[in-house]
Amino acid sequence: MSSDVPTTTSTITAAGAAAKASVAGVSPTPGVAKPDPILTVDHVTRRFGGMTAVDVQHLEVQRGIITALIGPNGAGKTTFFNLITGFDKPSSAPKLIGGPKAGEAAKSSFNGNEVGNIGATKVAKKGMVRTFQLTKALSKLTVLENMRLGAKDQPGENLLVAIVKPLWAKREAEITAKAEELLARFKLLEKKDDMAGSLSGGQKKLLEMARALMSDPVMIMLDEPMAGVNPALTQSLLGHIQALRDDGMTVLFVEHDMHMVRHISDWVVVMAEGKVVAEGPSGTVMDDPAVIDAYLGAHHNTDLGDDSLLTDEVAEELAAEVTAEEGKA
Amino acid sequence: MDQFLTTLTSILNSAISPQTAALAIAAIGLNIHFGYTGLLNFGQAGFMLIGAYAFAISIIGGLPIVLAVLIALVAATIFALILGIPTLKLRGDYLAIVTLSAAEIVRMVGRSSLLTNVTGGSNGITGNEYRGPFTDLSFFGDGHIDFGPWSYDATGSNGWWFIATAWLVVALLCLFVWAIMRSPWGRVLRGIREDEDAVRALGKNVYSYKMQALILGGVIGAIAGIVYILPASLQADSMGRSMTYFIFTALLLGGAATVFGPVLGAIVFFAIRLFVQGVAGQFVPSNIMNGQQTEQFAWIVIGITLMLVVIFRPQGILGNKKELSFDVK
Amino acid sequence: MRVWRLIATIMLILTGVILALSLGASPAQAATAPPLTAAPCATDDATGCLQGTIKLPNGDPAVGIELAITGADLDTVAVTGDDGKWSQAITVAGPYTIELDTSTIPDGAVLDSNAKNPATVTGALNKNTGYIFKIVGGTTADDGTTTQTPTAAAGTGITFDRFLQQLVSGIRLGLLLALAAVGLSLIFGTTGLSNFAHGEQVTLGGLLAYLFANVLGLNLILAAIISVVICAATGYFQDALIWKPLRRRGLGTTQLMIVTIGLSIALQYAFQYFLGASTVRIDQANPVTVALGPVTLSAQSLISMGIAVVIIALVGFVLVKTRIGRATRAVSDNPSLAAASGIDVDRIIRLVWTSAAALAGLSGVLLGLVLNGVNWQTGLQLLLLMFAAITLGGLGTAFGALAGAMIIGLVVELTNLVLPGDFKYATALVILILVLLVRPQGIFGRRERIG
Numbered sequence A: 001m002s003s004d005v006p007t008t009t010s011t012i013t014a015a016g017a018a019a020k021a022s023v024a025g026v027s028p029t030p031g032v033a034k035p036d037p038i039l040t041v042d043h044v045t046r047r048f049g050g051m052t053a054v055d056v057q058h059l060e061v062q063r064g065i066i067t068a069l070i071g072p073n074g075a076g077k078t079t080f081f082n083l084i085t086g087f088d089k090p091s092s093a094p095k096l097i098g099g100p101k102a103g104e105a106a107k108s109s110f111n112g113n114e115v116g117n118i119g120a121t122k123v124a125k126k127g128m129v130r131t132f133q134l135t136k137a138l139s140k141l142t143v144l145e146n147m148r149l150g151a152k153d154q155p156g157e158n159l160l161v162a163i164v165k166p167l168w169a170k171r172e173a174e175i176t177a178k179a180e181e182l183l184a185r186f187k188l189l190e191k192k193d194d195m196a197g198s199l200s201g202g203q204k205k206l207l208e209m210a211r212a213l214m215s216d217p218v219m220i221m222l223d224e225p226m227a228g229v230n231p232a233l234t235q236s237l238l239g240h241i242q243a244l245r246d247d248g249m250t251v252l253f254v255e256h257d258m259h260m261v262r263h264i265s266d267w268v269v270v271m272a273e274g275k276v277v278a279e280g281p282s283g284t285v286m287d288d289p290a291v292i293d294a295y296l297g298a299h300h301n302t303d304l305g306d307d308s309l310l311t312d313e314v315a316e317e318l319a320a321e322v323t324a325e326e327g328k329a
Numbered sequence B: 001m002d003q004f005l006t007t008l009t010s011i012l013n014s015a016i017s018p019q020t021a022a023l024a025i026a027a028i029g030l031n032i033h034f035g036y037t038g039l040l041n042f043g044q045a046g047f048m049l050i051g052a053y054a055f056a057i058s059i060i061g062g063l064p065i066v067l068a069v070l071i072a073l074v075a076a077t078i079f080a081l082i083l084g085i086p087t088l089k090l091r092g093d094y095l096a097i098v099t100l101s102a103a104e105i106v107r108m109v110g111r112s113s114l115l116t117n118v119t120g121g122s123n124g125i126t127g128n129e130y131r132g133p134f135t136d137l138s139f140f141g142d143g144h145i146d147f148g149p150w151s152y153d154a155t156g157s158n159g160w161w162f163i164a165t166a167w168l169v170v171a172l173l174c175l176f177v178w179a180i181m182r183s184p185w186g187r188v189l190r191g192i193r194e195d196e197d198a199v200r201a202l203g204k205n206v207y208s209y210k211m212q213a214l215i216l217g218g219v220i221g222a223i224a225g226i227v228y229i230l231p232a233s234l235q236a237d238s239m240g241r242s243m244t245y246f247i248f249t250a251l252l253l254g255g256a257a258t259v260f261g262p263v264l265g266a267i268v269f270f271a272i273r274l275f276v277q278g279v280a281g282q283f284v285p286s287n288i289m290n291g292q293q294t295e296q297f298a299w300i301v302i303g304i305t306l307m308l309v310v311i312f313r314p315q316g317i318l319g320n321k322k323e324l325s326f327d328v329k
Numbered sequence C: 001m002r003v004w005r006l007i008a009t010i011m012l013i014l015t016g017v018i019l020a021l022s023l024g025a026s027p028a029q030a031a032t033a034p035p036l037t038a039a040p041c042a043t044d045d046a047t048g049c050l051q052g053t054i055k056l057p058n059g060d061p062a063v064g065i066e067l068a069i070t071g072a073d074l075d076t077v078a079v080t081g082d083d084g085k086w087s088q089a090i091t092v093a094g095p096y097t098i099e100l101d102t103s104t105i106p107d108g109a110v111l112d113s114n115a116k117n118p119a120t121v122t123g124a125l126n127k128n129t130g131y132i133f134k135i136v137g138g139t140t141a142d143d144g145t146t147t148q149t150p151t152a153a154a155g156t157g158i159t160f161d162r163f164l165q166q167l168v169s170g171i172r173l174g175l176l177l178a179l180a181a182v183g184l185s186l187i188f189g190t191t192g193l194s195n196f197a198h199g200e201q202v203t204l205g206g207l208l209a210y211l212f213a214n215v216l217g218l219n220l221i222l223a224a225i226i227s228v229v230i231c232a233a234t235g236y237f238q239d240a241l242i243w244k245p246l247r248r249r250g251l252g253t254t255q256l257m258i259v260t261i262g263l264s265i266a267l268q269y270a271f272q273y274f275l276g277a278s279t280v281r282i283d284q285a286n287p288v289t290v291a292l293g294p295v296t297l298s299a300q301s302l303i304s305m306g307i308a309v310v311i312i313a314l315v316g317f318v319l320v321k322t323r324i325g326r327a328t329r330a331v332s333d334n335p336s337l338a339a340a341s342g343i344d345v346d347r348i349i350r351l352v353w354t355s356a357a358a359l360a361g362l363s364g365v366l367l368g369l370v371l372n373g374v375n376w377q378t379g380l381q382l383l384l385l386m387f388a389a390i391t392l393g394g395l396g397t398a399f400g401a402l403a404g405a406m407i408i409g410l411v412v413e414l415t416n417l418v419l420p421g422d423f424k425y426a427t428a429l430v431i432l433i434l435v436l437l438v439r440p441q442g443i444f445g446r447r448e449r450i451g
């Protein structure tokens, strides 16, 4: 495995090695059971009209490691994120009348709680916090306000307490300090009083990730976190993500940049046409001929360091975002 | 010159009249909905009407004034719940259509001949029937007071007692809005205005916050209704759809999502109207534009003003372009 | 500089509308068409008032009923206004005779057989003296004999015949509503804009028809066609001069929506500026009624329904079968995708605005004929029902709007069977709220993508 770690970045920590070790014995087959799963998903399907966007029969995510979710465009990764974080409802969700049969209804449990049917707010409260592929920076709030909004346990978020400032001023000071610390790490500190809308695309991605971290999540789900972030900052953020893992956080992220996937993930799950088609340690999965055929292409190994690949990715990403923006207008 | 003085006097009088205060209060409530939370409430006049009816009918039924006000607030709360429960989980347009419809239903039911015994049908309720208890509270005495350019009875309807209490309410509400909007609670509302999915992903119960905002702004609308009818009479048709539009105009003129915007906007709204009417009355010969037509001409100008403000200065007089509440790309 | 061009264009449009109306409206005062509002009557020591309110069996005010009033030095005709009220000032106390002109009662209703006509009242000075004529459901034969619908209490009883009558009225309202709502829905679908000034487009159609048919004395059909063409032009120029530049400026849909509210306010008062609050009739002749079994309809209603059906079918055909229609639906579906696949989105939107305004105008003309009158708020009252219809059908889907409109039309009219007229719009809106509870995306709508 050591050959997978480029020499330019952080060395393997003890915790990192432990994370890899925790799934070392797991056989690389789709839907395989993990020794200590934090998230277990069963029978989650989502259809749009006639088309099935997601059809995951069983998937477990191991606690305390970095899992990458990869797959071609339109594979259903974002939709799958929406389904497990409560932003969308599976077509196979249990219904009062006419739902699926008892054993086949969608079920997902997170950290010992059923989270299949509780809605996005409660899922986030249980400690599973996500970011969005199309960034959702709150444009007309300042960067610092964006960050503060992410914090948990704020007494001032109760209307009756809000009126009297002394009741919440102390907690506000705490979260402000924490926000500034995170902003410094994400190189956004000097922007803290700017409106979030004025940030660049990549900066918005960073802000969104930092904001998600304000709530000290148990598990963080990142949808293409590094799309549009410059290489140098990507490197330092990868180190940051690994540090989070080393502190015991579980990370699940979607990414098209194979360089990055190979670099930091302890486990890789491959989706295609809505289904989980392969999973395993990154080296194993990326050498799987089925995966290479479906997604990576024959030259994936030789081109990894090539900057042109990155540029194409970025260009595509931006193009997609521009179209989406226009769609909104 | 005489005509000019008359116009000036009427503008000065309208600037402090309880009616202007009522419009300002309604706009303060709408500001919580639209300016801070981004809720498209097109039924603010309905909240006013509910408050007005509840207050007047309670007083006529012999209840003490404090209880009557309380009943009005409770009625507005219930109205907000009825409107909010089906719509606040849906896209914003639905709230707009449902509030618009519901306000219209309230008006139609209020003026229905079936309820003539209670609501006075389309004739409404005359001020004398409910004004007594409020006039009795006055400690301003019976005389006549001159103050600067203004000269009114101390207590009689439309007198200083009515003016003073109305503007005291305005001042208190401004203070209240300032206090809650700088708090974390206000921050969540502004976050929801920008992107409610992002706020949901941070574990905030968006539905509950939107409901709180709807109730709070609606209750303030009910207070506006009471202030509106105290010096006048209660007529369902005076609080119809046009009233809602005027409240929007005042809010946007002054500046949405600012503390004093609604107040300034209400004053400017009436000033523009009277000014145009005065000027048209003075300079346009009456065979081209008669008295009735100058009034309608003033309303046409108001409509065009609303268009121009929204297009060219969406942040209003007081707002900050960077923080304005619309989605400007 | 574009700022000033915009201001200038907005001003220009409004001036245009105002001018267009003033051309026709000023001679209106001199022309034969009497304004149908009752002159307000205020009592004092030297004046008394005779007055009353006449309501239709469904509780709506009966508009345009003529009453001949004679007595003392008086020999005049009073007419009921929009609210069904009539009043006449008198300067001499004493007995007066009031005779209701039964030919002015709308079809489907007759004077109650127990009512005295003419009636005699004793007027007094400084006092309001009221007299009420009761109108009930029934039909008038050609020879003038009337058949009263045999219901115990008109307006509340449900008989099968009354059900049929209301059903047909419901279909009639649904069709006219559909004409207007389809355009509103297409505009929403292609641009995301809720056009609050769409009601005024309907009013404009009705008022233009009045202007051409009545004030300028053109043939009714010609007048209707000219009105619709002018309405279409207002749609075209609105998009060219206001909406397209504003889209270019990047205004959000909420902002645009509030701009339409401003436009709606300005137009409403512009209508009043020229016409006052009066109701005008497009067709001055007394309506001819046609009986189809137990259902009575005016000839105008029948023809209007026919026209509406044909035009709606045409719109449906265009949307489904023609290239331009498919392109329109593609733009509604996903504007950026449509643009990417080579559709000229701006051209489609221009077309949608033009046809939406034309359809709304036509709806206004037909509505004016069916209701036998238009005033400045005819469209305004319809706007809510249009919104309800397109929400019910699923925002932005044209066929949903058609279905929604039929449902709303039927609900509104059938409500009359059980509830007084005051409540008929209210029920439609209550139903809308209930549907949203169960099926938030409307009957034909789809859910949106997140994330």
Ligand SMILES: Nc1ncnc2c1ncn2[C@@H]1O[C@H](COP(=O)(O)OP(=O)(O)OP(=O)(O)O)[C@@H](O)[C@H]1O
Residues within 6 Å of the ligand: A048, A053, A071, A072, A073, A074, A075, A076, A077, A078, A079, A080, A133, C447, C448, C449, C450
């Ligand atoms: N709301 C929706 N309505 C209809 N189809 C949808 C909707 N959301 C997603 N889809 C479809 O579901 C499929 C999966 O989409 P999804 O966004 O999950 O892909 P993805 O794996 O995240 O792709 P990418 O890597 O490009 O982000 C796509 O074909 C998409 O068109």
Ligand SMILES: [Mg+2]
Residues within 6 Å of the ligand: A077, A078, A079, A133
């Ligand atoms: Mg995706």
